[in-house]
Amino acid sequence: PLLAPLTPLIERHLRRIDDDSVAAVYLRRRDGVSASALAERLDVALAGMPYTFASRPLLEEALGRGLRREAAWFCAAAVIADVIVITATLGSLRAAAAVVVPALLVLEAMLAFMAATGVALGPVNVIALPLVLGISVDDGLYILEAGRERGDWPAALRHCGRALVVTSLTTIAGFGFLVLSRYPALAGLGMLTCLGLSLCLLSSVMVVPSVMAALTPDPQQDPR
Numbered sequence: 001p002l003l004a005p006l007t008p009l010i011e012r013h014l015r016r017i018d019d020d021s022v023a024a025v026y027l028r029r030r031d032g033v034s035a036s037a038l039a040e041r042l043d044v045a046l047a048g049m050p051y052t053f054a055s056r057p058l059l060e061e062a063l064g065r066g067l068r069r070e071a072a073w074f075c076a077a078a079v080i081a082d083v084i085v086i087t088a089t090l091g092s093l094r095a096a097a098a099v100v101v102p103a104l105l106v107l108e109a110m111l112a113f114m115a116a117t118g119v120a121l122g123p124v125n126v127i128a129l130p131l132v133l134g135i136s137v138d139d140g141l142y143i144l145e146a147g148r149e150r151g152d153w154p155a156a157l158r159h160c161g162r163a164l165v166v167t168s169l170t171t172i173a174g175f176g177f178l179v180l181s182r183y184p185a186l187a188g189l190g191m192l193t194c195l196g197l198s199l200c201l202l203s204s205v206m207v208v209p210s211v212m213a214a215l216t217p218d219p220q221q222d223p224r
Contacts, residue, residue, distance in 0.1 A: 029057075036061050067121050071129055075107065078130055082137050090144075098212040099144055103136035105207060106199045113195060124185035125192050132196030135171070139164055139204040144212060153209045161205065168201040 029038055035058035042053055079100060086096035110132060114121070142164060146156035175197065178190025 034061065063123070064120055067123065067126055071121060071126050075129055075133060078133055079104065086141070092216070094215045095144060098208075098215040099137055099140035102140055102203045102207045102211055103133055106136045106196065106203050107133050109199050110192070110196050114192070119188065119192065122185060122188070125189045128189060128192040128196055131193065132200060135197065136200045136203060139168075139200055140208050140212075143204065143208050147212060147216075153213045157205070157209050164204050165201065168197055168204070172197045172201075 027038070029035065035055045039053050039055075039058060082100055082103075083093075083096045086099055087093050090096070107129065110129070113119070119125070142160050143153075143156055146160045147153050150156045150159055172194050175190050175193040178186050179194070181187045181190065
């Protein structure tokens with residue numbers, strides 16, 4: 001009788017299943033305490049007791065770990081596949097390295113920016129990593145083929161530089177409008193992709209010709 005006024009509240013948290021009772025308890029984390037740290041504390045405090053800890057932040061942490069692991073594997077597989085295809089097509093491992101190394105630098109710069117600004121890898125913005133990697137490799141191949149035709153890296157850049165700049169800017173503009181999205185995940189994808197494509201453009205103009213000149217001094221010789 002004394003608890004009768006609290007019956008609606010108790011019923012929200014307590015259920016009887018056969019001869020057992022199940023209690024649902026809501027917890028609020030302190031600032032600075034992660035969901036995984038709270039789960040570890042519960043394991044210690046409730047050792048030997050059957051319980052289930054459900055938390056959206058805990059799910060997001062697990063998803064983030066899985067995404068980071070799979071993104072690393074996907075990018076590594078993409079790089080290996082690019083090296084194999086370019087080497088098999090052009091017959092030069094150095095040429096493949098000259099194309100792939102600048103792309104890896106762009107990818108590393110993107111990841112460094114994400115780490116410095118606290119941008120977490122999510123199910124949406126993870127698309128930006130292989131996309132930027134592929135476009136960076138494409139830009140390098142354009143310069144490589146132009147160098148083969150022209151016989152000189154500066155001449156190759158003058159030949160295809162304008163096309164690279166224009167196509168990069170139009171692609172940046174296309175993804176740039178995603179930044180205006182009200183959906184944070186899409187806005188983050190747009191921001192990250194624009195950053196990566198801008199780095200691709202800078203790499204194509206400043207880094208790629210230098211790397212190619214160092215690894216393949218004679219564009220038409222293609223030393224292995």
